[in-house]
Amino acid sequence: MNEESQDSRITPVTRRNFIAAASGGGFAAIVAGCASQSNTSTKTATASAAALSVAQAAHAASNDTLKVALIGCGGRGSGAAGQALNVPGTQLVAMADAFKDRLDSSLKNLKEAHGNKVDVPADRQFVGFDAHKKAIALADVVILATPPGFRPIHFEEAVRQGKHVFMEKPVAVDAPGVRKVLAAAAEAKRKNLKVGVGLQRHHQPGYLETLKRLHDGAIGDIHTLRVYWNDGGVWVNPRKESQTEIEYQMRNWYYFNWLCGDHINEQHIHNLDVGCWIKNDYPVRVTGMGGRQVRTGKEFGEIYDHHACEYEFKDGARMFSQCRHIRGAWSSVSEHCVGTKGNSDVSGHIIRVTGSDAWRFRSDKKVDPYQQEHDDLFAAIRANTDFNEAANGAHSTLTAIMGRMATYSGQVIDRETALNSPIDLMPSTFDWNATPKSLPDSNGFYPIAVPGKTVTV
Numbered sequence: 001m002n003e004e005s006q007d008s009r010i011t012p013v014t015r016r017n018f019i020a021a022a023s024g025g026g027f028a029a030i031v032a033g034c035a036s037q038s039n040t041s042t043k044t045a046t047a048s049a050a051a052l053s054v055a056q057a058a059h060a061a062s063n064d065t066l067k068v069a070l071i072g073c074g075g076r077g078s079g080a081a082g083q084a085l086n087v088p089g090t091q092l093v094a095m096a097d098a099f100k101d102r103l104d105s106s107l108k109n110l111k112e113a114h115g116n117k118v119d120v121p122a123d124r125q126f127v128g129f130d131a132h133k134k135a136i137a138l139a140d141v142v143i144l145a146t147p148p149g150f151r152p153i154h155f156e157e158a159v160r161q162g163k164h165v166f167m168e169k170p171v172a173v174d175a176p177g178v179r180k181v182l183a184a185a186a187e188a189k190r191k192n193l194k195v196g197v198g199l200q201r202h203h204q205p206g207y208l209e210t211l212k213r214l215h216d217g218a219i220g221d222i223h224t225l226r227v228y229w230n231d232g233g234v235w236v237n238p239r240k241e242s243q244t245e246i247e248y249q250m251r252n253w254y255y256f257n258w259l260c261g262d263h264i265n266e267q268h269i270h271n272l273d274v275g276c277w278i279k280n281d282y283p284v285r286v287t288g289m290g291g292r293q294v295r296t297g298k299e300f301g302e303i304y305d306h307h308a309c310e311y312e313f314k315d316g317a318r319m320f321s322q323c324r325h326i327r328g329a330w331s332s333v334s335e336h337c338v339g340t341k342g343n344s345d346v347s348g349h350i351i352r353v354t355g356s357d358a359w360r361f362r363s364d365k366k367v368d369p370y371q372q373e374h375d376d377l378f379a380a381i382r383a384n385t386d387f388n389e390a391a392n393g394a395h396s397t398l399t400a401i402m403g404r405m406a407t408y409s410g411q412v413i414d415r416e417t418a419l420n421s422p423i424d425l426m427p428s429t430f431d432w433n434a435t436p437k438s439l440p441d442s443n444g445f446y447p448i449a450v451p452g453k454t455v456t457v
């Protein structure tokens, strides 16, 4: 799917603090943590490099071909693999998907577009729930582009096997997944692995220039932000007689929270992430409202069709957020902010300072951020420079998940409580007869979250 264009069950779980995880300190602490991890030491980096396999350490410093594996051969995964192959010195050597038909069509298209750079014979094509492990083992760099529910499992495995990673956003759908990604992100740092996350606005010159000016104080202290992903929604794949429930849900992953996390997580993360980037921080609290007003059929699973949230940062700034999947209503995918000296249309790359002419980003050079994020990742691998976007990806994902927790429950959700939530949306086992936690009633309708009743943390 091209993007430019919960807990729904009543779960009587008592809140428990599972881990005193890294995140409470927000953006600054994380950035500082990363810096101190890399500064603290050349010593640690050297030790980590020594821990790498010989082949991998050599790749960082030589012109050897970097072998790429694709996990999740759908629309975005195929696009990301193509972007990796556009980088000189790369080759696609393995592919993995839950479904053979998805792998086959992706392989065919990639071969047509990239010829010899695609070298994936039958014995390097893997299908099923364990397919990722085999494909990861054959690569230097892995692309993780399944539905986000599987991301923490796949990222943890890639880091365990010592591989560089490009992973799509969002990086989880629930708090246990976010914690797993944060732990693997720290381990990736320790192992000197490079990790890119598909929040491509961070590699787009218009955003980079605008954000630089905002961080330099162009509009003073930023106290109000507005972020939107309002559009018409996505595809539905009709149920087939032969499908087990888990196959049906995976073919319609968008509508199930264990796979997608709702569209506030799956798409609106981009805009929430920009808001956090503007503030150089992550919100400490959120309230919200949402529901299903138009997209009410059973084919739309368990997710809402609209959410509206008010996020609060620790300096008191507010971020107002809307996301909607309703055709024919106002569409906007954008970010905006207001400061003490002016305002900015951030996605339009415009800054207006009171009493002066507006600044607008202009460039003759066209940069495709989807390509640039791969260029930047592979350059970091070659030059062995710091590159690890995983912690930001995890915290932006948590920001989106907090919003869903607020709209589904109708409660005020604070960040620490959200991060430490024990509610795990994933099935306990994975096979084609496994039972997802959200099941349809006798008429085929799934339980929908009810604010005031549903418990989400």
Ligand SMILES: NC(=O)c1ccc[n+]([C@@H]2O[C@H](COP(=O)([O-])OP(=O)(O)OC[C@H]3O[C@@H](n4cnc5c(N)ncnc54)[C@H](O)[C@@H]3O)[C@@H](O)[C@H]2O)c1
Residues within 6 Å of the ligand: 001, 002, 003, 004, 071, 072, 073, 074, 075, 076, 077, 096, 097, 098, 099, 102, 103, 128, 129, 131, 132, 145, 146, 147, 148, 150, 168, 169, 170, 198, 199, 200, 250, 266, 267
């Ligand atoms: N950065 C962006 O702008 C952008 C744009 C589109 C999609 N995405 C992200 O990319 C991811 C994939 O989206 P998509 O549109 O390509 O979806 P898709 O349905 O086209 O592709 C997902 C693929 O993953 C496979 N899959 C599912 N479970 C798997 C498993 N356990 N192991 C291996 N393969 C598995 C599916 O069979 C499918 O082929 C999502 O996280 C989405 O948010 C990001």
